[in-house]
Amino acid sequence: MQYIGINHDGGTWVAALNGSRVFPLASVTDFWADAAGWQDKALAIIADAAAGRDSADFTEVPLVPAAARVICVGLNYRAHAAEGSYKDQDLPPYPTLFGRWTASLSVGQVPVPVPGGEAGLDWEGEVAAYIGKRVESANEATAADAVFGYSTFNDLTARRAQKLTSQWTLGKNGDFTGPLGPLVSRDEVGDLRDGLQVRTRVNGTEVQNGNTRDMIFSVPAIIALISETFTLHPGDVIATGTPEGVGYARTPQWLLQAGDTVEVEIERLGTLVTPIGEPSLRARA
Numbered sequence: 001m002q003y004i005g006i007n008h009d010g011g012t013w014v015a016a017l018n019g020s021r022v023f024p025l026a027s028v029t030d031f032w033a034d035a036a037g038w039q040d041k042a043l044a045i046i047a048d049a050a051a052g053r054d055s056a057d058f059t060e061v062p063l064v065p066a067a068a069r070v071i072c073v074g075l076n077y078r079a080h081a082a083e084g085s086y087k088d089q090d091l092p093p094y095p096t097l098f099g100r101w102t103a104s105l106s107v108g109q110v111p112v113p114v115p116g117g118e119a120g121l122d123w124e125g126e127v128a129a130y131i132g133k134r135v136e137s138a139n140e141a142t143a144a145d146a147v148f149g150y151s152t153f154n155d156l157t158a159r160r161a162q163k164l165t166s167q168w169t170l171g172k173n174g175d176f177t178g179p180l181g182p183l184v185s186r187d188e189v190g191d192l193r194d195g196l197q198v199r200t201r202v203n204g205t206e207v208q209n210g211n212t213r214d215m216i217f218s219v220p221a222i223i224a225l226i227s228e229t230f231t232l233h234p235g236d237v238i239a240t241g242t243p244e245g246v247g248y249a250r251t252p253q254w255l256l257q258a259g260d261t262v263e264v265e266i267e268r269l270g271t272l273v274t275p276i277g278e279p280s281l282r283a284r285a
Helices: 028-033 035-046 078-083 140-145 219-229 279-284
Strands: 002-008 011-018 021-027 070-074 096-100 105-107 125-131 147-154 178-180 183-185 197-202 205-211 237-239 261-266 270-277
Touching (some): 002 021, 011 028, 011 035, 021 028, 021 035, 028 035, 125 197, 125 219, 140 219, 147 219
Parallel strands (some): 070 237, 105 178
Antiparallel strands (some): 002 011, 002 183, 070 096, 147 178, 147 183, 197 205
């Protein structure tokens, strides 16, 4: 099953997606209060074709609750760690975690402005995992069962701002810099440890080609670690890291400019397309 967020009935709703047909299910709050239950209901709802509407009838928005935590994992692919901070060092014993605010999230086809003072934005194609049930002090087995589904994600990064200090928050929260694709339920995706191909293209040129088997820390391990310190809730998101091939590590550096188009294509999850726009687009924020 695939899901998207939509503006509907005066608020943000979650809808089932079946081809180009959209089936509104519930407000984002009600959906995440019982995600598994809504998955069962969605199967019955999409069986009634008359209940669906054309996707052009809706404005798509992130299906993440406003109060959700978006926890990102840095340097979680061996090859990417080697091209970055751990080029000549042993791999870290724990994942590097940082937060995104939900206000930075967006969806496919929404132009993303280059922040002022930046030479451009960097791409980071990755898989996002969505928490479907409350997780507190979990082991890896129970953490794995807490995943509701996955989507494509592009952790677009303002590198100048990111590197001003040892903390990455500023460079990882630019306006609209966290586009998400449709959520695909876990039963259709499987275990990331079995391997999904992750590809990123800029203006049609492939810049990243990795596989989730290269992850240093698995999604269950990450969730279990986080849940030791704070409780995860339905609708929280784990952005699982990016493969090698980012722009800042190239010689010369290659960063996204206004007019560029970046695509993140992930096996079983689809392709997320994001145009890069002018700084003036920040007026939408």
